[in-house]
Amino acid sequence: MFSTALTWSDLAFLAHGAGMTLAVTAVSVAAGTVLGIVFGVIRFQFGPYWSAPLTFALDIFRSVPLLIQLVLGNALQSIAKLGWPPFTTSCVVLSLYTAAYCTEIVRGGIDSVPVNTRRAARSLGMTWWQDMRYIVAPLATRVSLPSWIGLTLGVMKDSALVLWLGLIELLRASQILVTRLQEPLFILLLCGAIYFVISLPIARFGRYLEERWSPND
């Protein structure tokens, strides 16, 4: 017969951890996406030669394991005496990590818009900005959405690594309970289920948008 020492307050503790995971993910993905759009447009507009320094910097964030970035980020903010709490450090590092991936998604999305379509827009007297805003952005978003959803889900799971900075998110909360209750299998199963539950709406929302847009293409 199954029995557990897990109490309602332990479940509330896990829920609090899940809230922290969501908060770190939301801030990092939002900031990373804004930066990714800016960097992606720069990468596309300036070409490989002039954007090489930016590409190199972003390649570092894409190549170095996130755990190392978090530890180094925390050490650097400490050396620089910034006094950032773990939440801020985690969000800053994860935002740059997200931006590095998002940049390529955005660049690829812009690249997918046919040159002739853009030419048609410019030939109607649209400015570069109007072309980007009314033609490129909607079309590139359709192409980029599946990759961006994948990135968001990936960042949500990768955000578990911020536990190394002392932030009590979902995985860290589970670890604490495992240490106290000695029920690793059940608690990790529960933790995985919570990750699934908070990821599912994002994946479903992405699919909804894809289906909504697809009849027009």
Place this chain on the structure above:
Amino acid sequence: MIEIENVHKSFGSLEVLKGIDLTVRKGEVVTVIGGSGSGKSTLLTCINGLETIASGRVVIDGTDVHAKSTDLNKLRQKVGIVFQQWNAFPHLTVLENVMLAPRKVLGLPKEKAEEIAVKQLTHVGLAEKLSVYPSRMSGGQQQRMAIARALAMSPTYMLFDEVTSALDPMLVGEVLDTLRMLASEGMTMICVTHEMKFAREVSDRVAFFHQGIMAEIAPPEQLFDAPQHTETKKFLAATH
């Protein structure tokens, strides 16, 4: 008036326009014929500044298109261009495709832009397709939509770049009928085309391009019935 003076244009080491001179007066229809790679389409993109030129001048109503001080976005509002590929904006309905530029470029209110768009779409026979997405229409219908989209900006001049070349032969007629209608209404047009019958019928003058040079320009009856240049004769013999 469109004045093209000694225009040269190169892509890398390949010179595609080798000193073109052409003047198109208001209300005139000039068609440009010639083999592939003769520079016909490049000339059109140089006229509305989508391509830069190496030397020479293109002057539209007194404005030098390639001068640094020229506001090309403003200039393009009076020079409409329709391409071989219709280049519909796939995320917008037919009505939205035509309304977009009048709203965002001319700054017209939504109601006014819609009124203009409906008028132009009715003009090209697409009044029934306002809420349809371009992917649901035939190539000929999409091309007519592209023409309506350009006309919605009330251009003074229209440039047509082989607008029937990418169409199924069954759909060519409907697009040519639209161009005939515009010509009969007095629109100033430069049409690059491979449709000789159409060129003969609607043109005030026909220009024959060969290897980046305007080899011959004459009224249609003269160019088609009594061509002067050897290359024009060869080209016309090959197309008959």
